[in-house]
Amino acid sequence: MTAAVNAVNAANPAQGTQSQARPTGLVRCSAYWGHNGHELARFWAAALGWEVVQTFGEDAAMISDGTTSYVFYTAHNFKPPAWPQDELVFHLDVSFEDVEAAEKRLLELGATRPDHQPGTGWTVLLDPSGQPFCLSPHANWTR
Known part of the structure; x- marks a missing residue:
């Protein structure tokens, strides 16, 4: 992170001290x-x-x-997105150690699995309101 901040500061020296003094925010x-x-x-x-x-x-x-x-x-007046036709404003990416067990549990809780699955390494599910979210193994996020 420091290297990235230094690269930004080198490209724009006038903002360098402001960028470094800015507090780190947490969502x-x-x-x-x-x-x-x-x-x-x-x-x-x-x-x-x-x-x-x-x-x-x-x-x-x-x-x-x-x-x-x-x-x-x-x-x-909520209308769920028509997956995959509608562009998504947001979606959640949720990871689990045991993805197969997690998918089974999520389906039992009320999620559904749409036919359209756009890639490998993750699975798209729909929450009970019809909003897509992605399910993947923890290992996908530890690179």
Whole structure:
């Protein structure tokens, strides 16, 4: 990382001191919308082994592992993307040690497996609201 910062600073010396003085940010929470925020929170909590830690009325719930949180909101006019035709605004990449066991568990929890699988090394599943996410082995992320 330091080499990358130094390369950027060398290319633009006027910003060098500002870049180095900037604090490092951490993403602590991300928000997602779907057909039912509480249902999505329960699905993802079970999928990740996390807990539903807070609810916000009838339309939203938060899950967390104690470090990172996701809030799932109910979008009353939600329409799931038509995978793979629609461009995705976002998707999650989730890794597991045992991908086959994880896929089986995720399907039991309410995920579905679309016919279109665009590559190797990962599997696309749809969460209960129809939003695609990728499932892969931990080893894909340790390079």
